[in-house]
Amino acid sequence: MNQIYNFFPLSIYRDKIILSPENKKEMIEEIIKMKKDSDKGLKPAQNAWTGDTHGHEYLFKNEKFKIFYEEVEKHIIKYMDHFELDVSKLEFYFQRSWATLSNSKEYISPHDHSQSNLSFAYYLKKEKGDSEFILIDKLKHNEFIPQLFTSVSAERNKIFKKRTTSNIARINIDPEEDDIIIFPSKTLHGTQKNTNNNERISISADVSILAKESKNLEHLTPPFSEWKKFTNN
Numbered sequence: 001m002n003q004i005y006n007f008f009p010l011s012i013y014r015d016k017i018i019l020s021p022e023n024k025k026e027m028i029e030e031i032i033k034m035k036k037d038s039d040k041g042l043k044p045a046q047n048a049w050t051g052d053t054h055g056h057e058y059l060f061k062n063e064k065f066k067i068f069y070e071e072v073e074k075h076i077i078k079y080m081d082h083f084e085l086d087v088s089k090l091e092f093y094f095q096r097s098w099a100t101l102s103n104s105k106e107y108i109s110p111h112d113h114s115q116s117n118l119s120f121a122y123y124l125k126k127e128k129g130d131s132e133f134i135l136i137d138k139l140k141h142n143e144f145i146p147q148l149f150t151s152v153s154a155e156r157n158k159i160f161k162k163r164t165t166s167n168i169a170r171i172n173i174d175p176e177e178d179d180i181i182i183f184p185s186k187t188l189h190g191t192q193k194n195t196n197n198n199e200r201i202s203i204s205a206d207v208s209i210l211a212k213e214s215k216n217l218e219h220l221t222p223p224f225s226e227w228k229k230f231t232n233n
């Protein structure tokens with residue numbers, strides 16, 4: 001009997017954050033207001049509105065989102081359990097956070113957040129049929145014939161009998177409202193194209209992880225409190 005080992009996975013976290021309806025309502029209203037005040041129509045028509053590129057990249061400073069970020073923290077820590085990390089030796093920072101709002105056929109092209117360690121998407125307002133979340137694998141360890149996993153003609157010619165996690169380079173997750181999805185920031189991600197969105201609102205953030213104690217330790221960024229800012233810059 002043969003055996004297949006699946007090594008080197010990409011582990012994505014999913015759970016729910018249940019906020020009070022009143023809190024959600026004020027968060028939604030706040031985001032709609034941010035969009036209204038900052039949307040000068042400069043973005044390409046097919047792009048979703050993203051707060052980080054419209055002057056709203058520190059959403060965690062807004063009191064109305066306080067409970068939300070407290071909940072997010074708990075989920076990030078739980079995600080770390082999966083990797084057997086001792087979080088007592090690490091410090092976590094939200095470095096930036098923003099909302100996205102999509103209407104009609106607007107979408108977010110594949111991108112990553114290379115200046116960050118962990119990122120998440122939380123679905124504050126999402127109806128069935130709104131765009132799904134897309135993850136794209138850059139490494140494709142299993143793709144022994146280059147480009148095969150994403151080949152349109154291979155798909156058309158039914159080269160694969162079936163698609164499984166062993167032969168794909170792209171996966172759609174259809175989150176429900178209140179879902180949070182956490183992933184490594186270096187993962188390419190975006191939203192589904194050609195879908196009709198009805199004021200779909202998500203919140204994202206970039207999280208940096210530093211060492212609490214830097215002594216005899218490589219590869220982790222030293223604690224923020226020890227850094228020295230340039231004096232003449």
Ligand SMILES: [Fe+2]
Pocket residue numbers: 111112113189204
């Ligand atoms: Fe993103």
